[in-house]
Amino acid sequence: MVNAEKALVLFSGGQDSTTCLAWALERFARVETVGFFYGQRHAVEMDARPKIRASLTAQFPQWRDRLGTDHVLNLDLLREIGGTAMTEERTIAMGADGLPNTFVPGRNILFLSAAAALAFRRDARHLVGGMCETDYSGYPDCRDDTIKALQVALNLGMDRRFVLHTPLMWIDKAATFALAATLGGKALVDLILEETVTCYLGDRTHRHDWGYGCGTCPACDLRAKGYARYSAP
Ligand code: ZN
Numbered sequence: 111m112v113n114a115e116k117a118l119v120l121f122s123g124g125q126d127s128t129t130c131l132a133w134a135l136e137r138f139a140r141v142e143t144v145g146f147f148y149g150q151r152h153a154v155e156m157d158a159r160p161k162i163r164a165s166l167t168a169q170f171p172q173w174r175d176r177l178g179t180d181h182v183l184n185l186d187l188l189r190e191i192g193g194t195a196m197t198e199e200r201t202i203a204m205g206a207d208g209l210p211n212t213f214v215p216g217r218n219i220l221f222l223s224a225a226a227a228l229a230f231r232r233d234a235r236h237l238v239g240g241m242c243e244t245d246y247s248g249y250p251d252c253r254d255d256t257i258k259a260l261q262v263a264l265n266l267g268m269d270r271r272f273v274l275h276t277p278l279m280w281i282d283k284a285a286t287f288a289l290a291a292t293l294g295g296k297a298l299v300d301l302i303l304e305e306t307v308t309c310y311l312g313d314r315t316h317r318h319d320w321g322y323g324c325g326t327c328p329a330c331d332l333r334a335k336g337y338a339r340y341s342a343p
Contacts, residue, residue, distance in 0.1 A: 116140040117236035117275075118229045120221055121180075123158035125306045125321075125333060126240030126278055129286055131166070132293040133277045134238045135173040142232060144181040144225050148217065149189025149197045152312030156182070162305050169297050179232075183224055188214055195310070202310065202327060209248055210328065212310060218251035219260065226264040226272055235272060242278040242286075245332060254279050283336020308333045 117134045121127045121143035134141045145159050159180070167174045189197045195211045205211050218241060225237055241252040250256060254276070261274040278286055290298045302321070307314065309323035309330050316325055320337035323330035 112139050113137055113236075114139045115236060116142065116178075116232065116234040117238055118225055118232065118234040119143050120225055120237070120239040121145055121159060121163075122240075123155035123162060123306060124240070124308045125283075125302050126242065126286060126308075128162055128302055128306050129290045129293070130238050130240045130275075130277055131162075132170075132173075132290060132298055134236075134275075135166070135170070135176050136293055138236060139176055140178055140234075141176050142178045142181065142234060144183060144228055146183050146185045146221055146224070148185040148187075148214070150312075151196060151199070152307060152310055154312035154314055155307040158305055158307045162301070165301050165305060169301065170294060181228055183228070185220055185224065188217060188220065191215075209250075212328065213249050216251070218249070218256070222257075222260050222274065223264065226268060226270075229272060230268050230270060235270070236275060237272055238275045238277070240278050241276045242281070244278075244280055245282040245336070282339075283332050284339035287337060287340035303337075 115138065117138040119131045119134045119141060121131050122145055131143060145156060147156065163177065163180060167177055192198055194214050195202045196214050203211055222237065229237055241257055243253045257274050257276055261272060264272055287299060290302055306321065310327040311324045313324040314322045316322060318325060318334065320334045
């Protein structure tokens with residue numbers, strides 16, 4: 111059953127959000143996407159977004175008419191606030207507070223608030239994001255409790271009944287590959303390997319069996335291990 115309501119997918123151009131986009135295209139008759147500039151070092155992921163959207167509509171005719179407008183919003187204030195390895199040239203390391211310095215405080219809270227404001231304007235009831243607390247990097251704004259609290263706050267603050275969907279919340283990276291295979295078969299998995307950017311450094315020069323990336327940052331490490339488990343016989 112396809113839901114006739116509109117969904118807005120937080121689409122960064124990475125593996126997780128591309129899987130979420132396919133998940134939404136399978137379920138909702140109308141799907142729009144939103145991406146955010148926030149001074150990320152891996153801004154190359156923003157270049158991947160239109161290519162992935164074009165490939166999805168070219169290779170999956172059943173999704174073509176469902177995929178609507180793409181939006182890009184500027185949240186450069188996260189770079190202004192700074193202090194993280196995601197927006198500045200600094201070595202990725204664990205902080206004394208137990209959080210990696212790739213943590214951008216408030217990022218997902220800002221993303222979801224901005225996405226909800228856009229969804230309000232675009233008459234979209236469903237917000238879809240790739241937040242996950244299974245094999246994540248310890249970011250507190252990826253936790254299910256944060257998302258559920260935000261759903262309440264956004265609905266109170268905008269007098270809407272938004273539904274925040276996080277299809278990856280309880281699955282690991284291997285299961286995320288498996289979900290992509292379920293949604294779009296080998297073609298979708300291949301598209302994800304070839305075109306999505308997960309690497310924190312935005313490395314597009316080193317191709318591994320799990321896709322492009324530096325191969326050493328925590329995001330590459332998670333993706334490599336997930337792919338190895340997914341593709342193991
Ligand atoms: Zn990397």
